[in-house]
Amino acid sequence: MFAKRSLKPVGLAVMMATTTLSCSASTPAQESPQPNALIKSIALDNVWSGHRVKPYLLTRGKHQFVAYFDANRQMTVAHREGANPWRYYKVDSWLGWDSHNYVTLEVDKEGYIHLIGNMHADPLEYFRSSEPYQVRSLQRVEVMVDKSVEKRMTYPIFLLNKNNDLIVKYRDGGSGNGNEIYNIYDTSTQTWRRLHTNQFLDGQGLMSGYFEGPVLGPDGNFHLIWVWRNTPSADSNHSLSYATSPDLVSWFDSNGNTLELPLTLDKVEIVDPVPPKGGMINGNVKIGFDQQQRPVISYHKYDEDGDTEIFVARKEGKGWKTSQLSEWDGFRWEFGGHGSLGRFPVRPSAPVVLDDKNLGVTVRKDDSILQFVVDSETLATVRVENTSLYPAEIDAVSRKSNQKMLQDTAYPFELHVQAGSGQASSGNQFYLSWFSQPGNRDRAHTSISLPGVLLVHEFAQQ
Numbered sequence: 001m002f003a004k005r006s007l008k009p010v011g012l013a014v015m016m017a018t019t020t021l022s023c024s025a026s027t028p029a030q031e032s033p034q035p036n037a038l039i040k041s042i043a044l045d046n047v048w049s050g051h052r053v054k055p056y057l058l059t060r061g062k063h064q065f066v067a068y069f070d071a072n073r074q075m076t077v078a079h080r081e082g083a084n085p086w087r088y089y090k091v092d093s094w095l096g097w098d099s100h101n102y103v104t105l106e107v108d109k110e111g112y113i114h115l116i117g118n119m120h121a122d123p124l125e126y127f128r129s130s131e132p133y134q135v136r137s138l139q140r141v142e143v144m145v146d147k148s149v150e151k152r153m154t155y156p157i158f159l160l161n162k163n164n165d166l167i168v169k170y171r172d173g174g175s176g177n178g179n180e181i182y183n184i185y186d187t188s189t190q191t192w193r194r195l196h197t198n199q200f201l202d203g204q205g206l207m208s209g210y211f212e213g214p215v216l217g218p219d220g221n222f223h224l225i226w227v228w229r230n231t232p233s234a235d236s237n238h239s240l241s242y243a244t245s246p247d248l249v250s251w252f253d254s255n256g257n258t259l260e261l262p263l264t265l266d267k268v269e270i271v272d273p274v275p276p277k278g279g280m281i282n283g284n285v286k287i288g289f290d291q292q293q294r295p296v297i298s299y300h301k302y303d304e305d306g307d308t309e310i311f312v313a314r315k316e317g318k319g320w321k322t323s324q325l326s327e328w329d330g331f332r333w334e335f336g337g338h339g340s341l342g343r344f345p346v347r348p349s350a351p352v353v354l355d356d357k358n359l360g361v362t363v364r365k366d367d368s369i370l371q372f373v374v375d376s377e378t379l380a381t382v383r384v385e386n387t388s389l390y391p392a393e394i395d396a397v398s399r400k401s402n403q404k405m406l407q408d409t410a411y412p413f414e415l416h417v418q419a420g421s422g423q424a425s426s427g428n429q430f431y432l433s434w435f436s437q438p439g440n441r442d443r444a445h446t447s448i449s450l451p452g453v454l455l456v457h458e459f460a461q462q
Contacts, residue, residue: 036460038393039428043401044078044086046071048095049413049436049452050445054102057420057432057456063133064424066432067103067115069095071451075103075118075125079135089135091127093118099439106158108166110187113138116156120442121174124150128190144168144192145183154178159214161248167195171208175338176231178208179262182248195249202262206230209263210237210282214248219293221246227274227282228265235336237280239265240272240299240313242320254295254315271313271320274301279308281335284344288351290314290359290376296351298361300333308333310348310363310372312379323379325361325372343414343438349389362387390417390431394457398433401453411437411449431457 047055048069055068066078073095080086095101095118103117111132118125124144131137144150152173159167166185171178180201183192201209207228214222222245230236243259245251251259253269260267274280279302286298297313303324310326333345349362351374359374371387374380394417399406406413413435420430435452437445 038391038397039458039460041394041397041401041458042456044068044454044456045076045088046451047434047454048073049405049434049449051097052099052414052416052436052439053095054416054418055432055434055454056102056104057418057430058105058107059420059422059424059430060107061423061425063107064430065105065107065113065135066454066456067105067117068454069103069118075115077105077113077115077135077138079113079133081133087135089138091115091138092140093125093127097440097444098442100154100442104156104158106160106166107133108185108187109164112187112190114158114166114168114185116158116168119153119156119170121152121154124153145194149181155211159248162216162220167248168192169200172199173203173208174232176203176208176229176236177205178203180209180211196261198261200261200263202264203228204264207265209241212285212287214245215287217293217295218289222248223287223295224251225271225285225287225297227280227285229282230276232338233336234281234338236276237282238274238276238278239270240274240280240285240297241268242271242295242297243268244295254320255318271297272299272301272311272322278302279333281344284347286348286350288359289353290351291353291356296359298348298351300346300348302332305329307331308346310346310361312351312359312361312374314379321379323374325374325381326363328365331365338441358382362389364389390419391457391459394431394433394455397457398435398453398455401455402435405435405450405452408450410447413449413452414438427461429459429461431459433457 058065062082064080070076074090075093076090078086078088098120100120101118105115113129115127126141127138128141129137154171156170169182172181179199181199182195184195185192207230209226211226214224217223224243226241227237228239243251288296290296294315300308300310303309308331309324311324313320313322345366347364351359351361354360357376359376361372363370369387371385373382375382416434418432434454
């Protein structure tokens with residue numbers, strides 16, 4: 001083990017301590033390039049602030065959608081077309097205290113809206129529009145494929161394959177004992193069916209998988225990483241794993257060997273055999289790609305001294321090369337227990353290409369936002385710089401719009417900023433911002449804070 005030293009960042013000032021970046025389950029692993037000037041910010045609605053739960057922003061050409069929980073915890077969708085006013089619609093689904101119960105949506109090839117969420121080992125909560133692009137035609141759908149299976153659903157994610165067919169995946173079962181299932185939608189019959197003959201992943205009653213992706217890589221293939229978790233306790237995560245697919249149907253390891261479904265621990269490719277209680281946690285494993293289109297994974301685990309450190313792993317030859325980026329002497333995140341954790345003291349982002357010779361890995365550590373500049377050839381840290389997770393203007397606008405709420409200093413409010421998904425006709429970049437109390441391991445706080453303002457920010461893009 002090499003001697004540790006303090007890696008002191010250089011460069012820009014960091015963002016304020018209360019800022020965090022929330023990443024939707026469907027957010028691409030590769031970060032969007034930083035935009036240019038702020039064009040405008042719009043107050044969309046008053047929203048629930050009692051605990052942390054994620055909304056979702058989707059842009060498809062001239063159509064833009066935001067799904068969220070309003071101030072009364074009711075699931076709501078807003079839609080606008082071009083410069084037209086926002087249209088709103090509320091469906092019959094209400095949020096409790098569970099921070100897992102985010103909401104997400106997608107639009108199929110015919111323009112029909114699909115909305116799903118508010119589920120943590122719960123029965124199906126799914127709505128589909130009866131008219132293309134019309135949020136006010138959303139209607140509850142009781143069954144997707146098999147009602148007997150759709151009773152304990154968690155982590156729903158919409159995907160589009162290379163033909164723009166709509167796919168939804170979710171976990172069936174509970175933490176430490178769950179199976180992954182994929183469904184595909186037929187627009188001609190407006191029905192769902194299983195994408196795979198067997199379920200996608202089987203924890204064999206012993207564990208479940210926590211996934212990042214699948215992400216469509218620059219090589220034209222889908223890439224998927226995940227950790228296994230043995231129990232509901234967060235410290236039981238282990239065995240960073242990888243699989244790839246050209247079509248989301250047939251799956252392979254990084255050497256081109258076929259993986260038979262369902263995936264089980266004994267059959268899949270292990271990138272890093274981090275053991276339970278080894279300092280790795282679901283949600284903090286991210287995948288990107290280097291200049292040669294090879295997958296690169298960022299994550300954290302304990303080093304030989306028991307400190308929490310940032311690592312990357314890259315496919316090289318027939319195996320994976322791992323490299324420790326940070327040298328944080330005495331920094332250890334001890335986590336465990338059930339339910340949604342509070343603010344993570346460390347969060348890595350996906351590796352990105354900076355230039356011909358370097359990769360970048362952005363990490364939030366406590367109140368600092370750091371970028372590790374990594375040599376592309378050796379995977380060694382070249383330097384560490386201060387950076388930001390999002391445009392600085394968002395912070396000031398969000399605080400001004402929530403002045404009344406933030407005057408109540410009894411609450412430890414967090415500012416969340418989330419990049420939108422999809423692509424606008426203009427090419428501009430969109431963000432959501434909102435304030436909330438932290439999560440409370442999915443239990444009620446002792447009091448309820450005032451509603452916050454959910455904002456949509458538009459930035460010009462180069």
